[in-house]
Amino acid sequence: MTDKLIIFDTTLRDGEQSPGASMTKDEKVRIAKALERMRVDVIEAGFPIASTGDFEAVQAVAKAVKDSRICGLSRALDADIDRAGEALKLANASRIHTFIATSPIHMKMKLRMEPDQVIENAVRAVKRARQYTDDVEFSPEDAGRSETDFLCRILEAVIDAGASTLNIPDTVGYNLPHQFGSLISTLRERIPNADKAIFSVHCHNDLGLAVANSLSAVMNGARQVECTINGLGERAGNAALEEIVMAVRTRQDMFPCDTDIDTQHILSASRLVSGITGFVVQPNKAIVGANAFAHESGIHQDGVLKNRETYEIMRAEDVGWNTNRMVLGKHSGRNAFRSRLQELGIELSSETDLNAAFTRFKELADKKHEVFDEDIQALVSDTVATADERVSLISMKVCSETGETPFATVTLSVDGREVQTQMSGGGPVDAAYKAIESIVQSQTELQLYSVNSITTGTDAQGEVSVRLEKGGRIVSGQGADTDIVIASAKAYLNALNKILSPVDRAHPQV
Numbered sequence: 001m002t003d004k005l006i007i008f009d010t011t012l013r014d015g016e017q018s019p020g021a022s023m024t025k026d027e028k029v030r031i032a033k034a035l036e037r038m039r040v041d042v043i044e045a046g047f048p049i050a051s052t053g054d055f056e057a058v059q060a061v062a063k064a065v066k067d068s069r070i071c072g073l074s075r076a077l078d079a080d081i082d083r084a085g086e087a088l089k090l091a092n093a094s095r096i097h098t099f100i101a102t103s104p105i106h107m108k109m110k111l112r113m114e115p116d117q118v119i120e121n122a123v124r125a126v127k128r129a130r131q132y133t134d135d136v137e138f139s140p141e142d143a144g145r146s147e148t149d150f151l152c153r154i155l156e157a158v159i160d161a162g163a164s165t166l167n168i169p170d171t172v173g174y175n176l177p178h179q180f181g182s183l184i185s186t187l188r189e190r191i192p193n194a195d196k197a198i199f200s201v202h203c204h205n206d207l208g209l210a211v212a213n214s215l216s217a218v219m220n221g222a223r224q225v226e227c228t229i230n231g232l233g234e235r236a237g238n239a240a241l242e243e244i245v246m247a248v249r250t251r252q253d254m255f256p257c258d259t260d261i262d263t264q265h266i267l268s269a270s271r272l273v274s275g276i277t278g279f280v281v282q283p284n285k286a287i288v289g290a291n292a293f294a295h296e297s298g299i300h301q302d303g304v305l306k307n308r309e310t311y312e313i314m315r316a317e318d319v320g321w322n323t324n325r326m327v328l329g330k331h332s333g334r335n336a337f338r339s340r341l342q343e344l345g346i347e348l349s350s351e352t353d354l355n356a357a358f359t360r361f362k363e364l365a366d367k368k369h370e371v372f373d374e375d376i377q378a379l380v381s382d383t384v385a386t387a388d389e390r391v392s393l394i395s396m397k398v399c400s401e402t403g404e405t406p407f408a409t410v411t412l413s414v415d416g417r418e419v420q421t422q423m424s425g426g427g428p429v430d431a432a433y434k435a436i437e438s439i440v441q442s443q444t445e446l447q448l449y450s451v452n453s454i455t456t457g458t459d460a461q462g463e464v465s466v467r468l469e470k471g472g473r474i475v476s477g478q479g480a481d482t483d484i485v486i487a488s489a490k491a492y493l494n495a496l497n498k499i500l501s502p503v504d505r506a507h508p509q510v
C-alpha cells in the first residue's frame with residue numbers, strides 16, 4: 001500500500017523570509033486559498049510573535065481556509081507559543097510548530113545555552129503548545145549540523161512531551177543527499193519511541209540540494225516534506241513544492257508514498273506567488289518555468305511530434321499548462337516547421353515551396369530569437385508570392401548618416417541577369433526605391449506605403465505594404481524582414497513582379 005506523503009507548505013512563513021518577498025494579509029490569504037485548492041495538507045501561515053501584521057495574517061488565513069491545517073511558528077518560548085495559539089483559535093485544524101537550535105555552534109554562540117537547557121526548553125515548549133492543540137511539531141533547528149546522539153536525546157524527549165511531528169531541518173543547506181537520507185534512517189532506528197511521530201524534513205537550497213536532500217529523506221522514511229512554491233525562502237530558498245510533488249508523482253516506481261496534491265493547480269499557484277512577491281520565475285525552472293515544456297531543437301521536436309514521451313517525462317497539462325510548446329527557432333527542423341504550417345492552416349502546393357519557405361525561415365531564425373506564428377505567415381506569403389518572380393533582390397547596402405544624404409546600392413536579378421545600381425534619396429527607403437526603379441523602369445506610381453511591426457521586441461519583423469499604379473492598373477505588394485529597409489524593398493519588388501505578370505509581360509520595361 002502507498003503511504004501518504006504530507007505536504008507542508010511554508011511559502012507564507014519561510015518563503016516570506018526571502019528579502020523583498022514580504023506579503024500583505026490579503027495577499028497571504030489569496031496564496032493560502034490557492035494552496036488549499038491544490039490540497040496542501042499543512043499551511044504554515046506565519047510567525048505570529050513576529051509582528052501584529054503577521055499575527056493578523058495567520059488569524060485571517062486560519063479563518064479563510066477550511067480544508068488545510070493551519071500552522072503557526074514559535075520559538076521555544078511561552079510568549080511565542082501563546083501568541084501562536086491565540087492566532088490559530090479560528091482554524092478548523094491547527095498546528096503549533098515550535099523550534100530550538102541543536103547544533104553546537106547555534107547552542108553555544110546564538111542561544112548561549114547548555115545542551116541540557118535546550119532539551120528542557122524544548123520539552124516545556126511542546127507541553128505548552130499541547131495546551132492549545134493536539135497537533136504539535138518540533139524542529140531541532142540546524143539539525144543538519146547537529147550531533148546525532150544529541151538529536152536522538154532531544155527528539156525522544158519531545159515525543160514523550162507530546163510532539164507528533166519531528167521536523168529535521170537542514171537549516172543552512174549543508175548536507176549531501178546520501179548523508180541527509182542516512183540521518184533520517186538513523187534517527188528512525190535509534191529513537192525508541194520514533195514510531196509515535198511522523199518524520200518531516202525542511203531543506204534549504206544553499207548548495208542547490210534542497211529537493212535532492214528532501215527526496216533522499218523521503219526514501220529513508222520521512223513522510224512530511226516542508227517546501228515552498230517556486231522554492232522561495234530564506235537565502236537561496238527552500239525545496240520547491242512543485243519539484244517535490246512531481247518528482248514523487250513521476251517516479252512512483254521509486255517511492256513507497258505519494259501526495260494528495262492536485263497538480264493541475266501548480267502553475268497557477270506559481271504564477272500567483274511570483275506576481276505577488278515580484279520574484280520572476282526563471283525560464284528554465286523545472287515544472288513552472290516558461291521553457292519547462294518547450295522544445296526548440298529540430299531533433300527533439302521531431303521526436304515529440306512522433307511521440308511526446310521521447311522527450312517529455314511529464315505531461316504539461318498535468319501541472320496546469322495548456323499543452324507543451326514547440327518554439328520555432330534556428331535549431332528547428334523541417335518536420336516541426338511543416339507541422340506548424342498545418343496548425344496555421346497554411347498549405348504549400350509543393351515540396352519546393354516548402355523548402356523555399358523553410359530556407360527563408362532559417363534565415364529569419366538566424367536573426368531572431370524566436371520565430372512567431374505571425375512571422376511564419378509573413379514569410380510564407382512572401383515565399384508563395386516570390387515563386388514566379390522575374391525581379392528579385394540579391395543584395396542591398398544602405399548608408400544613412402546624420403547630416404549626409406542617404407544612398408542605397410541595390411543588386412537585383414532581372415530575368416536571371418544580375419544588375420547593380422546606386423541612388424541617393426530623401427531617406428534610406430526612398431534611396432532603395434529609386435535604385436530599384438532605375439533598374440526596372442516600371443514607370444509606376446507609389447500610391448501607398450505602410451509599415452507594421454508583426455511581433456514584439458526590437459528584433460520583431462516589420463511588414464511593409466505598398467500599392468503601385470500603372471495605367472489604371474493597381475497592384476499591392478508585401479514584404480517582411482527584421483530590417484525595415486529590406487522589408488520595404490521586398491514589398492516594392494513583390495508589387496513590381498505583379499505589374500510584370502503576364503498582363504504586362506509583353507511590354508516589360510526592363
Ligand SMILES: CC(=O)SCCNC(=O)CCNC(=O)[C@H](O)C(C)(C)COP(=O)(O)OP(=O)(O)OC[C@H]1O[C@@H](n2cnc3c(N)ncnc32)[C@H](O)[C@@H]1OP(=O)(O)O
Pocket residue numbers: 014017047049050051074075076077099100101110111112141171234
Ligand atoms: C531557521 C529559521 O528560519 S527560524 C525563523 C526565523 N524567522 C524570523 O526570525 C522572522 C521573525 N523574527 C522576528 O520578528 C524577531 O526576530 C522576533 C520577534 C522573533 C524576536 O525579536 P527580538 O526579541 O528583538 O530578538 P532578536 O531577533 O534580536 O534575537 C532573537 C532572540 O531569540 C533567541 N532565540 C532564537 N531562537 C530561539 C528559540 N528557538 N527559542 C528560544 N529563543 C530563541 C535568540 O537567542 C535571541 O535571544 P536574545 O535576545 O536573548 O539574545
Ligand SMILES: CC(C)C(=O)C(=O)O
Pocket residue numbers: 014099139141142167169170171172202204
Ligand atoms: C524553523 C525551522 C524549521 C527553519 O525554518 C529552519 O531550520 O530552516
